[in-house]
Each structure stands twice: as structure tokens, then as C-alpha cells.
Amino acid sequence: SNIADAIRWAMGEQSIKLLRGKKSEDVIFSGTPKRSRSGFAEVSLYLNNEDQQADIDYTELVITRRLYRDGNTEYFINKNKTRLSDIQLLLAQANMGQRTYSVIGQGMVDHILVASPQERKEFFDEAAGVKQYQIKRQSAVNKLENSRDNLNQALVVIQEIEPRLRSLTRLAKRLERREEVEVQLRDLQKKYYGTLWKDLSEKLVIQQKNFGTIDKELGEAKKRHDELQSEFGKMEKEEPRGDIFAKMQADFQKLMNQKSILKERQFNVQRKIELASIKEKKAPAVPIPTIVAELEEISSLQDEILEMLNAGREAKDKIENVSL
Template sequence: MLKLEKLELRGFKSFCDHTELDFTETITAIVGPNGCGKSNLADSITWVLGEQSARLLRGSRMEDVIFQGTHQRPPVGVAEVRLTLVARQDFSTNNGHRSDDGTGGDDPAVDVPSDGLQLTVAAGERLIIGRRLYRSGESEYLLNGRRVRLRDIQDLFAGTGLGPGHYAIIGQGHVEEILTARPYERRSVIEDAAGITKFRLRQRTIELRLQAARQNLTRIDDVIAELERQVRSLKRQAAKARRFRRFKEELRGWLARFFVAESRRIATSLKRLDERLAAARHEHAELMRTIDALEVEYREAIDASRRGEAELNEARDRLSAIELDAERARSEQSGYIEHMK
């Protein structure tokens, strides 16, 4: 159970400046003349607890809750309300649902994991609920100074009469609306008063999770089908790899045998070539010795030829001298003969 201790407003409707109302003392009613803001206080409590209908806040759009300004005061850019509550007894929220007996908010037979608000409050501790709305349309919810979701705030007060469609705060004309409402409209109020709303919220949460689980299962089936297709492809590739490995081993064996035979053939050929090379080298040595001998003979023949040519030239010179002497002798002889005649 929670008790209202303090209400703080800033920029909300007619409350331009920071306004603080202390409810620590016993207060029965807030009275004042028309237009002084009594209904705005009730609207602020409704609004900070997550009300999303601008009509229920007596406006046409949600930005109407921000102070619009007067002739003397300019408009502000943000509306903020903070509600301070004191716990009268220990309670906790488990999986996003409120429990006043410390046992958690889920049925013991149902264990549904959740990312909802996890909160444990001891008796005497304070909860500060806050909400801000900017003219840009951005809105944020605060719980003890920490940003939370709207759903966390609604789950916290589910079944207390302060949740969506609450009955704890009855504004102007609200009683008449309830009396003239259709049966299914009054049903939400009666269910909230009977504490059924939190179970419906829990049911809706579980249904959403089941739907998400079904979608996940569908995606998992798709993933499994894709993986099976890939597995079949991998099996074919594995079979090809095994055949390739077998053929590679066979090829390695054939290559080993081929290289052994080729090595032996090359060794035999190399041996024959070595023998032929040795014979060729021996023959080459013999030829070189023969060439050396022939060169010696050639040089001797050249020397002999040169000596023969020198002797021949000397003989020719002597012959020429003899022929010249013979010619002179013949000339002298002819001269003697003619002289004798």
C-alpha cells in the first residue's frame, strides 16, 4: 500500500512556477474558488501516472498540459510533475507486476522471464514518480530519478485503481460517464476495482511473449531449413573432398613409383654418359697429343720451307748472275767474231 506524501508541479497547466504540495499531514480536501487549479491538481496526478488521453485531461492535444503563458508570463517549454509516495508495507515488482506480500506478482505455476521493472520497496521507503513533456513532443518517465518506460509505471500501479482506466481519481463528469457508459466500458472500471486488470495485463504480456516465441520458432525453423540446406551442400562438398583426398593419395603413390623409376633410368643414363664422357675425354687427350705432335711437325716443316725458299732465292740469284755473265760473254764473243771478220 502506498500513501501520497508530496506533489510537485512545474510548467503544468496553470502552475507555471515550481509548486509543491505537502500531504504528510492529514488532508481531507483541497478547496478554492473556481479557476484556481483544483482540477489541474487531479489532472497532474492522473497525468504523471501515465494517462495518454488528452480528452480525459480536458485538452485537445497532449501539449495543452504545458503552461501556455499569459499577458504577464511567457509560455514554458516543458511540463513536469513529480509524485512522492511512501510505502506502508513491503512490496516488490517481479516480472513487471506488483506484489504486496513479497512473493512476486506471477502465479507460482507460471515462470515467465521478463525484461520488465524489477523493484523491491521496504516499508517506509519513498517512490518518486516523475513525468516530463516537452513542446517538441518528447516525453520521459522517471522512477526515483531513473528513466523508465510507460509500461513500467503502468505495471507498478496495476490493480491499485491508479492504472489505465483508473477509478481512484474521479474528475468532473466522470461519475456520469461511468453511469452512462456501455457495459463493456464499465467492465474495465469494475475489473480494475476487483484487481483483475493486473491479471489481464499479465495475460497480455504472456500472450505477447508467446507470440514473440512463435515468431522466434518460425525464424528458427527457417534457420534450421537453411542450415539443413547448407548441411546437404557441405555433405556433398565433404564427399568431394574425401574423393579428392583419395585421388590425391593415389596420385602421390603413382608419382612416387614414377619418380623412383625415373630416378633409376636417369641414374643409368647418367652412368652411360659418364662412361662416354670419360672415353671422350681420353680421346680428346689423345687428339690433343696428336695435335701437339702435328704442330711440332708443322713448325719444323715451316722452318724447312723457309730454309728451302732462302736457298732457292740464293740459287736464283746465282743463276741470274751466271745468265748475266753468259750474256756478257756472248756479247763479247759476238764482238770478237765481227772484229775478226
């Protein structure tokens, strides 16, 4: 009876009660005083398949079932891991089953004699080879039920998403429109800054030419200043002429101060022009607002230089009048 139960267990029997046990671990060796208990139970059935009754390309079938103490069960066909349903289908194709006439265990004869019509039908189905189709049908039904459950879940998800679909569609269209507007904006920015850069470059060239003219006038003023300074030195050696000479001396000192300021301004303007020239060569890296500010500053400095030159001319005229 133990051998018959082992064969039925290897063939996939799931009822521990029919195997005369109370729990699945009862089939695992519990140990003796001389031998330790085993960690798993394993049964292998070697079946001859030379007539190819089972639909598999092997002349010998080795069906193995292994149960671990943690409850995990593994099934193998010729050492290849498989599912219980595959083993049941393979055995059904060979007209074998764990609860039919293929394996007669203890008390099975009496059970067959008093079996119900349904139980007797199972015997006839196995003998007629119908069992394999019943297994396939049940597998198809299970897959159909799973598909129906998945479809119901999909319908639930669709019902949840459908109210938001319209708003999401509008949002998607807006995002597409936004991309188009951004492309147009970038094109317009390129055109605008290109035109602005061209205008500023032309203004910079004009300012450089104006600076050359101012620099020339500044050189002439410096030359005249040196002449006046020489005349003033001669006048210092002569006898002072009262209040007129004192006023002239104050004007001269003022002119000297203006000269120092003018030289400093000239140096700063020259540096600004050089920096502007360098930045013009590196145009893509120079921000447009910075170039505009520098051009405005250069123009302002030119106005200051012109004012200083006019003041120098007035001082010169005064000194010449005093000399006369």
C-alpha cells in the same frame, strides 16, 4: 483539475482528449512573453510503499513520465528507465489506475454516475485487485500473437526453402565427396612425383659418370691435337707437297674449328652438370620438367662430343697418312 490531469498523465494516460488537450504537445509549457517555452514536460509521482503493496523492493516509489516536443516519451521508476506496461502493472498491483477511482478529476463524479456496465466493471476490477492479472493476461496474449506471427513467417520461409532443400542436400554431398577426392589426388601426386624424382636422380648420377668418361677422352684428344699441331708446324717449314698438302691444311683448319666448338661445348656441359648438382640439393624447389629437360640436353651434348672426337680421330689418321 490540472493537478489531477497531471497525475493521470504521469500514471500513463494516453488519451489527450481526456486531458482536455488536442495534441500531445499541449502538455508542454508553450512559454510567455517573459519566459521561453520548454523543450519537454515531466511529472514525477512520489508514492509511499512501506507496506510493500506494490511488488517492488523500495519503501518509496518515484514514477516519472517525460515527453519531448519530437513526440518521444520516456518512463522511469526510481530514475531507472522502464516501459509503460511495467508502470501500469506496478500501479495495478497497488490497486491504482489512471481512469478509476484512484484519481477523481473534474467531471469524473458525473461520469461515474452515468457510466456503462463495462466502465463500472473496470472500477470494481481495480478495487478487487483483478486489474494486474488482466494486464498480465493481455501481455501474454500480445506475446502469443507475436509468437503466432513469427511462426507464420517461419512457415512461409520454410515453404520457400523446402523445394530447394533436396538440391542443396545433393550439392552438400558432392562437396563432401570432392574433398575426399582432392585428398586422394594429393596423396597420389606425392607418390608419383616422389618416384619420378628418384628415377631422375639416378639418371643424373649415370650422366655425371658418363661425363667423366667423356671428359677423360676429351683430354686425350686434346693431347693428341697438340702433338698433331706440333707436327703440322714442322711440316709447314718443309716444301709444300701440292694438292695433298693443301687438302691436309684444310682438314687441319676444320679440326681447329671443331676443337674450338668442342671446348665451348665442354664448358657448357660442365656448367649444366654443376647447375644440376645444385638443383639436386634443392630438390623440393626445382620443377620436375626442368630437370628432365636438362638431362636430355646433357645427353645430347655427350653425343655431339663423341661425334667431334670421332671427327678428330679421322683427321688425325689423315694427317698421319700424309706424313708417311
